[in-house]
Amino acid sequence: xxxxxxxxxxxxxxxxxxxxxxxxxxxxxxxxxxxxxxxxxxxxxxxxxxxxxxxxxxxxxxxxxxxxxxxxxxxxxxxxxxxxxxxxxxxxxxxxxxxxxxxxxxxxxxxxxxxxxxxxxxxxxxxxxxxxxxxxxxxxxxxxxxxxxxxxxxxxxxxxxxxxxxxxxxxxxxxxxxxxxxxxxxxxxxxxxxxxxxxxxxxxxxxxxxxxxxxxxxxxxxxxxxxxxxxxxxxxxxxxxxxxxxxxxxxxxxxxxxxxxxxxxxxxxxx
Amino acid sequence: xxxxxxxxxxxxxxxxxxxxxxxxxxxxxxxxxxxxxxxxxxxxxxxxxxxxxxxxxxxxxxxxxxxxxxxxxxxxxxxxxxxxxxxxxxxxxxxxxxxxxxxxxxxxxxxxxxxxxxxxxxxxxxxxxxxxxxxxxxxxxxxxxxxxxxxxxxxxxxxxxxxxxxxxxxxxxxxxxxxxxxxxxxxxxxxxxxxxxxxxxxxxxxxxxxxxxxxxxxxxxxxxxxxxxxxxxxxxxxxxxxxxxxxxxxxxxxxxxxxxxxxxxxxxxxxxxxxxxxxxxxxxxxxxxxxxxxxxxxxxxxxxxxxxxxxxxxxxxxxxxxxxxxxxxxxxxxxxxxxxxxxxxxxxxxxxxxxxxxxxxxxxxxxxxxxxxxxxxxxxxxxxxxxxxxxxxxxxxxxxxxxxxxxxxxxxxxxxxxx
Numbered sequence: 160x161x162x163x164x165x166x167x168x169x170x171x172x173x174x175x176x177x178x179x180x181x182x183x184x185x186x187x188x189x190x191x192x193x194x195x196x197x198x199x200x201x202x203x204x205x206x207x208x209x210x211x212x213x214x215x216x217x218x219x220x221x222x223x224x225x226x227x228x229x230x231x232x233x234x235x236x237x238x239x240x241x242x243x244x245x246x247x248x249x250x251x252x253x254x255x256x257x258x259x260x261x262x263x264x265x266x267x268x269x270x271x272x273x274x275x276x277x278x279x280x281x282x283x284x285x286x287x288x289x290x291x292x293x294x295x296x297x298x299x300x301x302x303x304x305x306x307x308x309x310x311x312x313x314x315x316x317x318x319x320x321x322x323x324x325x326x327x328x329x330x331x332x333x334x335x336x337x338x339x340x341x342x343x344x345x346x347x348x349x350x351x352x353x354x355x356x357x358x359x360x361x362x363x364x365x366x367x368x369x370x371x372x373x374x375x376x377x378x379x380x381x382x383x384x385x386x387x388x389x390x391x392x393x394x395x396x397x398x399x400x401x402x403x404x405x406x407x408x409x410x411x412x413x414x415x416x417x418x419x420x421x422x423x424x425x426x427x428x429x430x
Numbered sequence: 431x432x433x434x435x436x437x438x439x440x441x442x443x444x445x446x447x448x449x450x451x452x453x454x455x456x457x458x459x460x461x462x463x464x465x466x467x468x469x470x471x472x473x474x475x476x477x478x479x480x481x482x483x484x485x486x487x488x489x490x491x492x493x494x495x496x497x498x499x500x501x502x503x504x505x506x507x508x509x510x511x512x513x514x515x516x517x518x519x520x521x522x523x524x525x526x527x528x529x530x531x532x533x534x535x536x537x538x539x540x541x542x543x544x545x546x547x548x549x550x551x552x553x554x555x556x557x558x559x560x561x562x563x564x565x566x567x568x569x570x571x572x573x574x575x576x577x578x579x580x581x582x583x584x585x586x587x588x589x590x591x592x593x594x595x596x597x598x599x600x601x602x603x604x605x606x607x608x609x610x611x612x613x614x615x616x617x618x619x620x621x622x623x624x625x626x627x628x629x630x631x632x633x634x635x636x637x638x639x640x641x642x643x644x645x646x647x648x649x650x651x652x653x654x655x656x657x658x659x660x661x662x663x664x665x666x667x668x669x670x671x672x673x674x675x676x677x678x679x680x681x682x683x684x685x686x687x688x689x690x691x692x693x694x695x696x697x698x699x700x701x702x703x704x705x706x707x708x709x710x711x712x713x714x715x716x717x718x719x720x721x722x723x724x725x726x727x728x729x730x731x732x733x734x735x736x737x738x739x740x741x742x743x744x745x746x747x748x749x750x751x752x753x754x755x756x757x758x759x760x761x762x763x764x765x766x767x768x769x770x771x772x773x774x775x776x777x778x779x780x781x782x783x784x785x786x787x788x789x790x791x792x793x794x795x796x797x798x799x800x801x802x803x804x805x806x807x808x809x810x811x812x813x814x815x816x817x818x819x820x821x822x823x824x825x826x827x828x829x830x831x832x833x834x835x836x837x838x839x840x841x842x843x844x845x846x847x848x849x
Contacts, residue, residue: 196759196798202807245760247732250805278729313757314722344756356717356753379809389809419807421512 166219167206167427169373169394171409175210179405180334181237181300186403188334191367192375193341198390200338200377202425204241204304205254207336211237211302212271217258218425225259232261232270237334238299240272242290243306248273254423269297276311283317287325294332303329305337309360319362327370337367341376371397373410389419391430497736500694501536504573505648506565507696510535513802518696518738519650521557524827526650528816529764530800533650536696537731538763538801539739543750545769550792550820551742555700557653557825558740560589562698563663568648575692576668577685578700580709585702586668591657593823652824673710678723685730689737697734699727701741704758705748717754724761763805765798768818782833791817795827 169175169190180188194200210216212235213228220227230236241251248267255261259271267273272293279286294301305326312322329335345360352358368374376393392415401408416428501507501516510517510531517533519526520540526533534540542551562574578585594600669688671681689697705715714720731737745767748755759765770793771779783789795816804810817830 196756197804197809197811199805199807201805246805247729249732254806278725307760310721310725310757310760314718314725316718340756340760342756344751345753356757360753379811384809384811389807419809421803421808423806425807 167216167392167415168411169375171411173411175216176207176237176302177405177408178214178236179408180401181211181302183404186401186405187330187332188373188401188405189330189367189371189397189399190334190336190373190375191371191397192336192338192377193364194338194377195340195342195379197379197384198377201246201250202254202419202423203375203377203392204306204338205251205258206425207304208239208241208251208255208271209258211235211239212259218427222257222424232259232268235270235299238270238272238297238301239304240274240290240293240301241304241306242274242276242287242308244276244279244310245307247275247277257423269293270299279311280315283312283315283321283325286311287329290329291332294329300333302334302336305335307338307340309339309363312363313356313359319359319366322363323366323370326367330370337371339364339367369398372399372401373397387418388416390417391415392417392427497694497734500573500696501735504565504696505569505646506561506574506650507536508532508646508649510802515802516735518698519561520554520740521559521561521650521653522554522825522827523650523652524825525554525766528766528795528797528827530803534738534740534764535801536735536738539728539731539741539761540764540766540801541759541762542740542742543745543755543765543767543798544742545745545767547746548768548770548793550768550770550818550825552702553655553820553825555702555740555742556589556655559586559663559668559698559700560591560653560659561651562696563589563659563667564592564651565648565696566667572666572695574667574696574698575688576663576698576700577671577688578668578702579671579681579685580673581700581702582670583662586670587658587662589659589663590653590655591659593652593654593657654823655820656822673714675711676713678714678719678726681723682726682730685727689730689734695736697737699737699739701727701739704741704743706744707747717757720754721757721761724758728761759798762799764801767794767796767798769794769796778835779833782835789833791819791826791828791830793818794830 166173167175170177180186192200192203206216206218209225212232213225213230214236215224215228217224243251248265251273252261252263252265255265256263261271265271274290276286281288290303294303308322308326311317312319326335326337340360341364345357346364347357347361348365350358350361353362374395374397376395377390378393379390380388394411394413394415396410396412400406414430416430418426418428420426506518507516509515510533512531513535515531515535515537517531517535519533520529529540542554544551559576559578562576565574566572595603671684671688673681675681685699703709705720707715714723727739731739741762743755743758745755750756750767771791776790776792779790794814795818796814797810797812797816800808800810815830816827818828819826
């Protein structure tokens with residue numbers, strides 16, 4: 160009797176980020192993952208970093224699964240650049256030590272770069288300048304992860320269109336993954352005042368959804384808090400399909416239950 | 431042969447002002463005036479304690495090393511029970527337990543949200559500040575500095591003193607102290623045995639609260655909100671940052687200047703009634719300005735191993751469904767919400783617990799975020815699972831249980847039988 164593997168995967172091939180997507184010379188993807196107050200997505204960021212560098216996923220095996228990979232931080236599957244508007248590198252280091260095997264004092268390197276823009280006040284057209292420079296100088300394929308970029312445009316004088324232009328430019332250079340907040344209080348499609356936080360975040364999310372290939376939503380249980388389930392992850396297709404060399408990629412649209420433990424380990428279950 | 435009076439202490443000074451009496455068992459010099467006769471609080475030693483020269487060591491590695499040394503020796507710091515990070519007490523033992531780390535890990539911030547017109551959050555802010563001052567007094571040297579944003583010296587004078595037990599306990603304590611002295615009278619009669627039999631020699635109540643753990647005896651204290659911390663915090667223990675400025679950059683500069691003047695100390699920052707129009711000028715209430723300020727504070731905290739922040743916000747002015755509050759919540763590491771009971775529930779509890787007043791609580795306490803755990807993805811939101819009561823000796827937090835109206839039950843049972 161065969162049984163369906165209950166692994167966390169974003170594609171029908173059973174992969175999280177497929178090799179074809181990393182290797183593609185012409186197609187650049189944009190994935191969006193949204194979280195809310197009770198379901199922080201930081202563990203998913205670590206999962207993506209591990210998968211991009213090593214090709215493994217600690218959620219599907221164990222904390223040391225990266226050790227079995229033929230890839231390493233010195234020889235990665237894809238270079239990763241994290242641009243965080245919320246956390247410093249020390250926040251991620253705590254989990255990277257366990258799941259990526261880096262040194263506790265790790266401050267980033269050319270294969271796993273980190274830009275802390277949590278207090279960035281630069282004009283939007285200069286905001287990603289160092290990131291773009293790092294991308295252009297790289298000979299290996301790169302993936303950029305933007306961690307809660309809404310904190311920039313909500314605290315600086317910058318229109319959503321200007322910000323989206325910068326994101327589109329980044330996306331034209333590389334694959335990008337964007338994590339952002341989607342709390343119910345931040346979204347109101349009927350909000351008319353363009354200066355409010357709700358209007359700006361709603362506009363950002365709507366525009367992002369319309370230019371992404373995949374959307375992941377981390378939400379708490381609708382039935383209330385449970386000790387054995389943290390929340391749900393819903394994987395769905397974005398508005399744009401995969402094209403060119405990766406046109407055959409099929410999104411594994413699915414909803415999972417997941418549990419984050421106090422020590423940081425994550426388990427994902429089929430729903 | 432010489433004769434001594436029965437109550438004269440053998441080999442001791444005539445009054446109770448011996449330095450030996452005021453050992454670490456009486457941690458706070460100069461508590462409430464109605465307390466036992468401990469040695470008087472001396473401002474002089476505090477003033478004479480050498481400051482860390484702000485112009486001396488250059489900021490950088492040397493200061494970091496000084497901070498690490500301080501963290502290792504500070505009586506008010508212990509490792510978190512979950513992550514082993516250095517953690518400080520919020521001044522409320524129940525809140526420390528609720529935060530699951532036995533306190534607030536350093537470099538983290540706590541936001542206290544409050545509904546209604548009550549002001550329970552200010553009690554928590556005051557005990558948080560008072561705890562820092564008590565550590566100064568207890569150690570006899572300046573190891574903690576409190577920065578209060580938006581309030582003046584008057585606020586500092588309202589800090590509560592250390593709880594020394596009920597009047598009955600204080601009397602018992604006084605008798606026990608007298609009995610334990612080696613006097614001619616005590617040696618001759620068998621009072622010691624009687625004192626032992628009636629439990630008079632047990633530790634004082636203040637010790638019960640301060641000695642929660644043998645390993646960290648002075649980590650946390652209980653505070654009596656009806657008393658005042660005496661003497662009031664001096665300028666070298668507490669600084670005040672004014673909000674009469676055109677923008678928050680001046681506030682941040684002021685905070686950074688104070689921190690650099692107090693290198694090698696634990697810094698507790700108090701941000702009271704954030705965005706309250708009574709305290710904040712209109713230009714500081716704009717959402718991008720206020721979010722930028724919290725972002726800067728967060729950056730400061732996450733890059734400093736010796737700073738913590740506790741803030742309060744009124745939800746009547748800024749309800750939780752307001753997007754600004756959601757964004758502010760995103761930038762804090764821990765959040766609790768105080769929700770006083772509606773009047774009907776208060777009346778019902780008073781009726782049901784008329785013979786057990788201790789069981790009457792004052793409101794719900796919702797947990798929205800916990801330090802470290804929430805950011806790592808754990809779902810910790812607990813609404814209407816805890817309740818609180820602001821008592822004289824402590825801010826009690828307990829699990830909430832719905833009160834059962836036995837009279838109502840009896841009435842319905844009787845009716846059933848009659849039917």
